[in-house]
Amino acid sequence: MNDALDVALRLLIVFVVFLTFPLIVGQTEHKVMAHMQGRLGPMYAGGFHGWAQLVADGVKFAQKEDIVPAGADRRIFQLAPAVALLPYLLVLLAIPIGPGDGAVGEVVDAGVFFVLAVMGVGVLGSLMAGWASANKFSLLGGLRTAAQLLAYELPMLLTAASVAMAAGTVSIPGILDAFEWWWLPWQIVGAIVFFVAGLAELQRPPFDMPVADSEIIFGAYTEYTGLRFALFLLAEYAGIVVLCGLTTVLFLGGWHGPWAADGLGWVWTLLKTALLAFVVIWLRVTYPRLREDQLQKLSWTLLVPLSLAQIAVTGIVKVVIS
Amino acid sequence: MAEPLPPTGPRIPGIGLAKGLAVTLRTMTKKTVTAQYPDAQPDLPPRSRGVIGLFEENCTVCMLCARECPDWCIYIDSHKETLPAAAPGGRERSRNVLDRFAIDFSLCMYCGICIEVCPFDALFWSPEFEYAETDILELTHERDKLREWMWTVPAPPALDPAAEEPKEIAAARKTAEKLASATQAQPTDPADPQGGDS
Numbered sequence: 228m229n230d231a232l233d234v235a236l237r238l239l240i241v242f243v244v245f246l247t248f249p250l251i252v253g254q255t256e257h258k259v260m261a262h263m264q265g266r267l268g269p270m271y272a273g274g275f276h277g278w279a280q281l282v283a284d285g286v287k288f289a290q291k292e293d294i295v296p297a298g299a300d301r302r303i304f305q306l307a308p309a310v311a312l313l314p315y316l317l318v319l320l321a322i323p324i325g326p327g328d329g330a331v332g333e334v335v336d337a338g339v340f341f342v343l344a345v346m347g348v349g350v351l352g353s354l355m356a357g358w359a360s361a362n363k364f365s366l367l368g369g370l371r372t373a374a375q376l377l378a379y380e381l382p383m384l385l386t387a388a389s390v391a392m393a394a395g396t397v398s399i400p401g402i403l404d405a406f407e408w409w410w411l412p413w414q415i416v417g418a419i420v421f422f423v424a425g426l427a428e429l430q431r432p433p434f435d436m437p438v439a440d441s442e443i444i445f446g447a448y449t450e451y452t453g454l455r456f457a458l459f460l461l462a463e464y465a466g467i468v469v470l471c472g473l474t475t476v477l478f479l480g481g482w483h484g485p486w487a488a489d490g491l492g493w494v495w496t497l498l499k500t501a502l503l504a505f506v507v508i509w510l511r512v513t514y515p516r517l518r519e520d521q522l523q524k525l526s527w528t529l530l531v532p533l534s535l536a537q538i539a540v541t542g543i544v545k546v547v548i549s
Numbered sequence: 550m551a552e553p554l555p556p557t558g559p560r561i562p563g564i565g566l567a568k569g570l571a572v573t574l575r576t577m578t579k580k581t582v583t584a585q586y587p588d589a590q591p592d593l594p595p596r597s598r599g600v601i602g603l604f605e606e607n608c609t610v611c612m613l614c615a616r617e618c619p620d621w622c623i624y625i626d627s628h629k630e631t632l633p634a635a636a637p638g639g640r641e642r643s644r645n646v647l648d649r650f651a652i653d654f655s656l657c658m659y660c661g662i663c664i665e666v667c668p669f670d671a672l673f674w675s676p677e678f679e680y681a682e683t684d685i686l687e688l689t690h691e692r693d694k695l696r697e698w699m700w701t702v703p704a705p706p707a708l709d710p711a712a713e714e715p716k717e718i719a720a721a722r723k724t725a726e727k728l729a730s731a732t733q734a735q736p737t738d739p740a741d742p743q744g745g746d747s
Contacts, residue, residue, distance in 0.1 A: 265581050
């Protein structure tokens with residue numbers, strides 16, 4: 228096939244996934260959360276069980292006035308939502324959905340490094356927003372985001388390193404090719420730590436201290452309106468898709484599963500990702516928000532030691548079997 | 550952080566977190582409690598405080614409701630009518646005729662005192678509640694509207710099996726028993742003037 232056409236097609240598919248999957252997760256969250264609370268959730272928009280609720284929300288956001296506060300650092304303030312959202316699009320490019328080179332947006336040799344580095348950039352958007360808003364609540368939210376990034380980036384990196392050690396490569400398709408079913412119990416602690424740290428990095432409840440609405444209104448996003456605000460929300464849900472996809476490919480074997488060789492690998496990837504997304508919503512509904520000090524304590528006294536232990540276990544097993 | 554009960558056996562770490570997850574998952578599988586109101590009408594019990602219906606055939610314009618109303622939202626107008634004597638040589642009788650009966654539901658606080666106080670059972674609670682208006686003045690409803698709401702008043706719920714007998718039925722039963730015993734005691738004199746008087 229023509230190279231340019233091939234690249235364009237891949238980019239288009241990734242872009243469509245990037246635009247639709249977060250909405251699907253968002254709608255699922257509406258419904259799952261409602262039913263977990265004994266409610267029905269949206270029922271009207273679109274006619275059938277409110278399936279078009281998020282489309283309606285989007286239309287509403289687009290109609291609203293785009294306000295930049297007088298004291299704000301105008302350019303940084305306007306740029307922040309894009310900085311928050313775009314990294315997830317880039318990460319999505321590197322997540323393989325099935326076996327072979329054809330089922331990934333772009334094969335990146337140092338995939339794990341690329342993915343984690345770019346995901347860290349997403350948090351910069353919140354920091355920029357918090358700093359540029361000229362609002363003390365925004366600033367507090369931004370600083371909490373920074374503290375959270377520092378605390379949770381480390382266990383995330385360490386557990387990802389553990390998988391890379393196990394596979395002997397930092398390329399994500401390479402990790403998937405090396406995957407065996409017994410990696411699941413071997414890396415289970417790492418998987419949980421990675422997932423929890425990822426949740427904290429996305430500022431999802433119960434780790435939503437940076438946007439704690441009862442304390443600091445909406446943290447770094449307090450001053451945002453209209454489409455820019457919607458972009459921040461979209462970034463959160465795109466983040467869920469990316470985090471669940473990454474956990475799937477790094478720890479749960481991605482496309483591995485029964486009949487994966489018959490071209491059903493992509494189904495397994497999507498199924499595992501959807502299951503994890505459900506868990507993200509489930510955790511949000513179940514647990515109350517962690518206090519700021521509890522948040523830091525969880526990372527430094529539990530997740531970091533656990534991830535170090537996981538690395539040690541990975542190293543020992545690796546040496547023993549080789 | 551005190552435990553309400555001493556733990557029996559070793560406490561599994563994270564058991565509380567797992568229980569929390571179980572609660573939300575169980576709730577998700579149960580039927581929701583949401584009432585889809587405009588699509589499905591609520592099933593309201595009798596005597597729900599929706600609106601006040603007027604059974605105007607029972608009203609004697611005694612004005613008790615209007616006088617007891619704490620915020621004076623009942624308006625009553627009436628005039629006297631003279632009825633001709635029922636029999637030749639008899640006296641003419643006068644009677645109150647209701648001209649206007651209106652309740653201003655923008656003032657009404659749904660205390661139900663008018664319904665309690667009505668000695669002739671002319672006012673009733675109806676569960677009908679969909680009478681919002683865009684103009685506050687239109688919340689004053691006149692007697693024809695109040696009479697229409699009377700049709701929406703459901704029958705009162707049945708008494709509990711162990712409840713006391715209603716007063717009216719008790720009185721009627723006593724009278725009937727007295728009558729029966731009187732006719733049995735004196736079967737030869739059916740025209741006893743004492744019999745049916747209570």
